[in-house]
Amino acid sequence: MAKRVLVLILALMLLGPLLWRIDPGLLDMRARNLGPGLGHPLGTDQLGRDMLARLMAGGRVSLAVGFCASVLAVVLGTGVGVAAGWFRRLDGALMRLVDLFLALPLLPLLLLGVMLFREPLARAIGPAAGAFVLIVGAIGLTSWMQLARVVRAEVMALRGREFIVAARMVGNGSGRLIVRHLLPNIAPQIGVAASLGFASAIMTESALSFLGFGFPPDLPTWGRMLAEGVEQMQLYPARVLLPGGLILLTVLAVNALAQVKVPR
């Protein structure tokens, strides 16, 4: 069930724009606030933009943010966790770092970081790309700590096992041991953390957009569309319900999948 929902959403967001070719940014002032109809299956918004096209474009951005941020968090978390669990000399310092990050007030710092670095980055690589890099970076940098702890514990449990000791006696170096023998054995935990991270990154991005700290106005994301829809919620509830429902469905499906796959 969860898998089917997820595949459906992914297919709609990734392949949909190939079939539904209306430009999501196209303004049509004569077709504002239309209800669902033949020309616009989900209607249009207050500027006459097609809702279906905007939902698909916004979904692509939201999913891309979730994917990139969780990849960043997984790389950081796995790297720190393996380094701390494998190399004893690094353990103390790295775990202090994890503790420090866990004690930082993350949401206030996210807001602050986005506000402070938005303009310089936008000037350097353009507003859309700047916002994307900033938000992915900010979410990734603030969500790797739990995984680092889990990976460290797993690595410590594995390093004494016979097959690791044997592989080391044969003469394998640390790098080869980690890549060939350690990582494949902690892959399930990493997979679960990655999918949970994907879901929470989508939620964080939406929350940032909702608070007005997300992407620039011309780039739709689900969170942004929801925030824009709140003002006209009384007249056009669909503008809140559609992006909100898509966020909820995606997050629920990913969380449900991750729960099924939790290693025992």
Place this chain on the structure above:
Amino acid sequence: MGQRIVERGGLGAGTLIGRLALLLVISGVIFLLIEAAPGDPLGQVPLTLSPEVRDRMRAALGMDQPWHLRYLLWLKQLFWIEPLHWLGIDAGQRLISYQSRAPVFDVIAERLPQTLWVVGGGYLAGAALALPMGLIAGWRPGGWLDRACTGLAMLGWSLPTFLTGVLLVLIFGVWLGWLPSVYDTTLRVQGWEGLAQQARQMVMPVAVLALYNAGQLSRVLRAAMVQAAAQDYIRTARAKGMPTRVVLWHMLRNALLPVVTVVALGLPGVFGGAIITEQVFRVNGLGQLLIGAVQANDLPMVLTLTFLFGALIVLCNLVADALYRWLDPRLG
């Protein structure tokens, strides 16, 4: 009492000093993040001002000093002047907000009650909801009640607070018209009518936070109940023919241990979630204060608020440690 917990918990002076050092490091990290960013508190000032005026404004804000001096001054104001001010001693210039030109802590004290009402209510209601949910789910794992409760918890956990808030406003505020959709911040609670009005406007923000908290708490409680059910003493109690009520009580006492920790550790996260909830319902609490201050580049306010959030996390960690060790003598 506090002293006893600390002693029994084995949290000696070393740990306390470590936590204080952590606080100092957090304050440094927050300060350096702001310092590293190319923002300017005079960014909103018109370009037509002459450079001399601009420099004098900068000097008036203390921005002409090098960063380490400003950091030390901020620390002194935070840890020395403000506490002395509460004791009624005037020790120097207090922390002043750029935005309102009022002392930062006076503004915070003004906003704190609203946040505490909403966060506290949400937390209590969440715990009250999570306790039966976790109990029912953990009592017969795999049964239909378990599946219903786990599903509900999953929903509460996956629903972003801004979406729940907006949905509640849409249903109860707009369609049904039962509850006010905007928090009336000028309301003074005087007499029963005022109290009823306050309760009515608190229902939705509290419900949003409660659902979110209940989702997390009931998962932990369920897992702990399932774990406790497999213990030998439970089998013994059942074998002796103890009534369900007694067996349940045995399980609950042990299963509540991790829950207590999660309750204490989760408090800062709830304050974070309250930032979003406050924005949805326009509650003028600390979250709204923070967002306004970040947008206006009000550095003293942002620094102090962010630091207070960090201090709350450290404090909750300390309390969770102490509570856990106090409740579970095996660790002490």
